[in-house]
Amino acid sequence: MESCQPNGGLKHYPLTPLRFLRGLACLIVYLSTAFMCLVYFTPPFAVFLRLFSIHYSRKVSSYFFGMWLALWPFLFEKINKTKVIFSGEIVPEKERVLLIANHRTEVDWMYLWDLALRKGCINCIKYVLKSSLMKLPIFGWAFHVFEFISVERKWEVDESIMRKMLATFTDTSDPLWLAVFPEGTDFTEQKSINGQRFAVDNGLPVFKNVLLPKTRGFHACVEILRGSIDAVYDITIAYKNRCPTFTDNVFGVEPSEVHLHVRRISLDEIPSSESECHTWLLNTFKLKDQLLSDFISQGHFPNQGTEGELSTIRCLVNCITVIAMTLVFTYLTLFSSVWFKVYVAMSCAYLGFATAYNFRPVPVFGDFKSVSRKKSD
Template structure:
């Protein structure tokens, strides 16, 4: 990783050739069409009807289908674009229930957590705390709602009740969960860094060069509400070789050349329960991240590399073929089958639009009866 200015102004790792442009557009069309078909066909039976009887089994079914589709992205990054994803630090166990915290270098950091989650058998259960404006994205906004991402305004007086309400639904230890949080609250820029350093000097806080000061309240809420149901917290530090990529860089495969993820596993009993001590722990963690990134700039790598192997090309291809086959069947039914299929698709789109706009999720029938009896 070079300095931020060189990452912004340096040459792309790969030139944007006509072939890369065509391939990127084709991939984007495939990803949008598969996402649309999966959402409109599978949401009513699994995320709506099944949820009326069991949130747990609804989540398991939705996570399985979400994982099938989401695995297309690491396949694009590592096999089609030939981006090297290099893991270092600790080798974490498979299928743990965790809270993931990471630094936020650019708009696509969250996508590379998928590469780690896929290797740990937890891709379909990854959830994010994200800004509310992203819920307005076409198609993807539907997915963010169906898969229960936590949308926030980045104002604690507004977000506190939202986070407590959503987090309280994730306390069942039987539900698979990778909840990803970016405590900086926004992606890193030089101007934000300068403003943060000025604030740190004025308030007697550590001056950080490669990360922003973390916002502590949301992290503490996640830890305290989920403490009894989590296995650990994963502290992930992300760095890029050559320059930080954008979303279009990822799609067209011009950047990044290498993505480095350094992972630390922290047992819950090592994170203080009091808010003041927990905030201090998070600040110390970001000081460690800052030093890790400084060392990466000078050395070109994180310590203890090679903790995870490469993805299986065969498994990636099989997964891709399954998703494409399902999408092809659904597309055929949409255009050449009964009019009732078109009615179903229309009603599903209407439901997804309404549910996403108003934050609606079905409540299990037995809970409704229980509330009526208790009242």
Template sequence: MEVCRPLKTDDKLKHRPLNPYRFFRGMICLVVFLSTAFMLLAYLGPGAVLFRYLSIQYSRKATSFFFGLWLSMWPFLFEKINGTKVVFSGDDVPRKERILIIVNHRTEVDWMYLWDLAMRKGCLGYIKYILKSSLMKLPVLGWGFHVLEFISVDRKWETDETILHQMLSTFKNPRDPLWLALFPEGTDFTEEKCEKSKKFAAEVGLPVLTNVLLPKTRGFCLCLETLRGSFDAVYDLTIAYKRQCPFFLDNVFGVDPSEVHIHIQRIPINNIPTSDAEAAAWLTNRFKVKDELLSDFKSQGQFPDQKPEEQLSTLQSLLNFTVIIALTTIFTYLTFSYKLCMVYVSLACLYLAYITRCKIFPMPLEFLPFVKGKKDD
């Protein structure tokens, strides 16, 4: 996951031109997304985090519900407002499994399109990402990543291994729905990075890939080692875009992409090797398959075995949007009408900034009589 890059308004390859209407609409959407995120985090974020002292399981359920409503506005923007077509292919997958997702990283917004699939499977609020730590420094959004328990890493295994193991260990409870998304390439794809990846692969005798980077395997193996007993399957997702890869602002202003293609292969967890060496080889082979899929996509314009997924409900999306706007309106009114609420919002922001910076995730207080014995909650 990368920080967004500037929109090139003179780029003739864009699917739609950036006209004044799209620019104005995009600015409104951006203001709505940021303002609603801020108010929800300020009023609900501290409570969601502090509730972990009583029960992690119920804290996650509450967080999933309220912030899942906010996340649902993004697929609504992509598919209903921007008119982006999301095409699914490959395996049919059941609803509400506990899964590990491995995805290729074409551009900075790949991770956002996983929400389109998660929303259709009833797991939008339960998707967690492993992302680089610099993104946690983003104002407001970084707080949201922390409340949603995204796992930040420095991309230095000496420090990341301990952090990953600690965080992953909190997700062992099989009663907690979980979609754990991992981008094994570690960064988004560019031709320059691809050449370096090819050179390294040739030197060490690994497959030379042209459409993806050679995956980093240690994080994947640690995820399996820690959570194998609670996972149902691994979803191998391959993402491709018609015409060109979009950036964040392309999505905001609705100029790209025209189509997003997501190929899904479901692998039962028992079919994945248990040893680290074999699991690493398995992951490398999966990226070889991805490379071939993307080569075929370039020539054919689609992935094989396209599947008709259910369309997003416009009515449900509008209902979710209405709830978020109503809550934001109430919270905004309280903030600017009562000094006590203004003080609360200020303290909430300080608290969220502090726990995000220090990576604080409260654990249940076991000395409380109604919490004792619920360590796994």
């Protein structure tokens, strides 16, 4: 049994016409709901309200973001019947955390939503992701509005961008789940071979199931957020029967099971210096490598079953609410006053401009929250 077979393996479910049509319908629903929610909610909440308070702008925007994002675990677990199995430690609800995870395939980051939803934090999850993803239609707009950190994967270019963005995440009253994939890219056999050669040449540990992690971005996150987050969650992800692609996820042909092993780490356990942090991260990925080897031989992680099932009723209510809002916005855009069409066009123009030039409004009179704090002092 293998945790991932990127280039082979049979699909768990056949791609039948019914499964194809169902997946296509889900994709249309998700794209249309994302588009309508973005164009209608961005101007009042992510632009106008942000002119007065970044905190309250994030709070309101993330509430609607969480409603939309919760549609995906509903698709995975309730519609596609993918088993998402958690193991390891049971982590508290609503902590501010930094997440590190291995990167088996292009959709690993989507299954972090299943854990975030169970912990009441799906609205505040953010990612460090490659800048090319910002060019995706609709989704790129969302990545920008919800303040994902885009990187070129060149530290001399990324350092100033990362530090500037991370500095805005230090307010402890803003919920935060910041996800980082230290390997920097998804796992393939060729990348693994290249990484093993590099490790041998440089006296580093040789891994079979993960790539060598990069330290600088992770160290910057720990350094800047150390006083404002509760913990680091170390998450190891494995799949049966094969690694899924995005289309596999949408049409429900893979994966049959997703396994997430969770380990909660205190900030005190992570060294402050970059060199010691590098050694700590290598040791952490050595543990991941062994966990994945054990998963391949045993078919499961230790201490599995730490999280329960999602509530079908809550998922349905959320789904119906999001679709109902989208239908209202669609009606207003297509069949109501021309001013709604103007509003949508202007919103699209703003989103395109803001994403392309990495623009976000700043409070014009100081943040209401900061001002009220000073008055109380």
